[in-house]
Amino acid sequence: MKPKITCPYCEKDIPVPANQITVRQSWKYAFFFVVLPPLLFFILTYKVVYFKPVLTEDLSVVDLSTAMNGMRFELRGVVENKSDNAWKSVMVEAEFFDQDGNFVDEAKASLSTQIKERSREHFKVRLIGLDKEALKLEPKVKLTGGYAD
Numbered sequence: 001m002k003p004k005i006t007c008p009y010c011e012k013d014i015p016v017p018a019n020q021i022t023v024r025q026s027w028k029y030a031f032f033f034v035v036l037p038p039l040l041f042f043i044l045t046y047k048v049v050y051f052k053p054v055l056t057e058d059l060s061v062v063d064l065s066t067a068m069n070g071m072r073f074e075l076r077g078v079v080e081n082k083s084d085n086a087w088k089s090v091m092v093e094a095e096f097f098d099q100d101g102n103f104v105d106e107a108k109a110s111l112s113t114q115i116k117e118r119s120r121e122h123f124k125v126r127l128i129g130l131d132k133e134a135l136k137l138e139p140k141v142k143l144t145g146g147y148a149d
Helices: 027-050 132-136
Strands: 004-006 013-015 059-069 072-081 087-097 103-111 120-128 138-148
Touching (some): 059 132, 059 138, 072 087, 103 120
Antiparallel strands (some): 072 120, 087 103
């Protein structure tokens, strides 16, 4: 028996070609191909996206000191990890200001080693070509970049 559609105007039966028949899918099709993939994606990425560790909460800069080494001004310090997360590729950015608060220079240092859980890692930031007056500069240090394992 050929499928037919009833005309809404004249109420006659119209034969429909086989390739135009709509197939109704079951609830299983809807679940496995429409509902399940986004649900699995959300479950798998939930922890990574919503519970990602925050660099400024886990790490802090402590024990800052300055020194002149020839014509190089060196800022030394320690990055302290206060969390249960191990951190990699942490950048230390230092901005230097004079006594009036005017910006003088900036420098960066990359910590290539992993900062393990509840540990400390030393760093050194250098400015080259300065004289002894550089010891009066006020550094402002912040941590950038990095990711937790």
